[in-house]
Amino acid sequence: MAPKLGILAGSGELPLRLIDACRASGRAVFVLGFEGAADPANFAAVPHASIRLGAAADGLKILRENGVEELVMAGPVRRPSLASLMPDRRAAKFFARIGLRALGDNGLLSAIIAELEIEGFRVVGADSILATLLAPEGALGRIEPDTQALADIARGLEVARALGALDVGQAAIVQQAIVLGVEAVDGTDALIRRAGPLRREGVGGVLVKIAKPAQERRADLPTIGVATIEACAVAGLRGIAVEAGAALIIDRAEVAAAADRTGLFVVGVKPT
Amino acid sequence: MAPKLGILAGSGELPLRLIDACRASGRAVFVLGFEGAADPANFAAVPHASIRLGAAADGLKILRENGVEELVMAGPVRRPSLASLMPDRRAAKFFARIGLRALGDNGLLSAIIAELEIEGFRVVGADSILATLLAPEGALGRIEPDTQALADIARGLEVARALGALDVGQAAIVQQAIVLGVEAVDGTDALIRRAGPLRREGVGGVLVKIAKPAQERRADLPTIGVATIEACAVAGLRGIAVEAGAALIIDRAEVAAAADRTGLFVVGVKPT
Secondary structure (H helix, E strand, C coil), rough: CCCEEEECCCCCCCHHHHHHHHHCCCCCCCEEEEEECCCCHHHHHCCCCCCCCHHHHHHHHHHHHHHEEEEECCCCCCCHHHHHCCCCCHHHHHHHHHCCCCCCCCHHHHHHHHHHHCCCCCEHHHHHHHHHEEEEEEEEEEEEEEEEHHHHHHHHHHHHHHHHHHHCEEEEEEEEEEEEEECCCCHHHHHHHHHHCCCCCCCCCEEECCCCCCCCCCCCCECCCHHHHHHHHHHCEEEEEEEECEEEEEEEHHHHHHHHHHEEEEEECCCC | CCCCEEECCCCCHHHHEEEEEEEHCCCCCEEEECCCCCCCCHHCCCCCECCCCCCCCHHHHHHHCCCEEEEECCCCCCCHHHHHHHHCHHHHHHHHHHHHCCHHHHHHHHHHHHHHHHHHCECCHHHHHHHEEEEECCECCCCCHHHHHHHHHHHHHHHHHHHHHHCCCEEEEEECCCEEEEEECCCCCHHHHHHHCCCCCCCCCCEEEECCCCCCCCCCCCCHHHHHHHHHHHHHHHHHECCCCCCCCCCHHHHHHHHHCCCCCCEECCCC
């Protein structure tokens, strides 16, 4: 029997899908939601608690009191400045040691995971709880990218890889070789929204979303879901390319159906 | 006596400053403005004409008929898709040869300049007309960046250099190590506007704007002016770092005064 799973929950659907997977397999679960990101009302059916991001000591205590041994991080959390984080003594010690001033998101998350393991927790990736999350290679729905879309995907991969290498973001939108936007701290949803008004005439653009080259695979894997498809359709995009084997697709069948319904392609690609 | 200067005019202040410089030195000038970017009303005092971007044959004919030998490109032009460009036969031949589908802005501008030189024009940089445009090293106003600002500038330089190497954009905004945004086709003004709501608590961010590593120096050098300072102040930024010797500062004295007035620093740096 798998030990009780602690879910460190941010926003979005992923924490809910992991809860569903645990309940389906009879695995005990405890949710620790981050204030401002996770909505506690979503977790009413399972044991849960909320803490603010800077409250490291309380967080560790709550996890131990609830018998959590294994942890998974799920769902995005808006990264605050050090000034607004109000770290407790435990968190302040950690930040002083890692040098927060210079870390990108992936560097920060990797350091947090290392710290949780020092504290005796095992940290696993969301895809180890729910294997069907990982994007397969090839088209998910009926529509396949054409020649211009493939060229835009190649350009998007090049740009997203360079950005990811600098730990800036995971996504780029390219239309007819023009880079309409790249993701930074604003996130993929904001990137898609701002690409809409930048759209040029002719065939639409492509969202490319891949893992960072040094991606900590147990946190913040690139993720898309039905809402991503719908936002891309509204913004006039033609499709989405994600990294096969390294991006999470929440509700694969529903994503495929949404892609077919909106006329978009969703394709898993292997960056070369 | 310098030959008549043809100004290929986009939007913004730069074409006007070049006209002023020519009139001050008694040099003859002819302005060819691009529809949708340059406002013909700005050029009422000098000989001028307007064409749409795709009308290459007409443009070349107008320049020759007006006795232009030397050309300068000044001011941004919104890049259209091939679908909306409606290239004439001359332009279509050019695009077919250069492979527009895969070119970034800098690649495209370099190809256009090479083409203009094949047509017999000499193309010069705006800084050769008005030498005081080039950003000097060091602080322009009274305020200097502090330690956190210097760290944010270093991070911004790293990000902008990587983006520029891929011919995506020239600018990034960093606050306390968090990359709030990077410039793509939307341009620097839009980047500054969208960074405002992403601002974290504590000391504000820094705009870093540098030339692309393979920058064609006769087109699209990174440019700032008084409006840039004012937009940065509204967005809660603390300052601007530009590349010394490779960025253009329009109205240097007014920019320094605006920086002092709004409490921002403006500093010319040499990327290492």
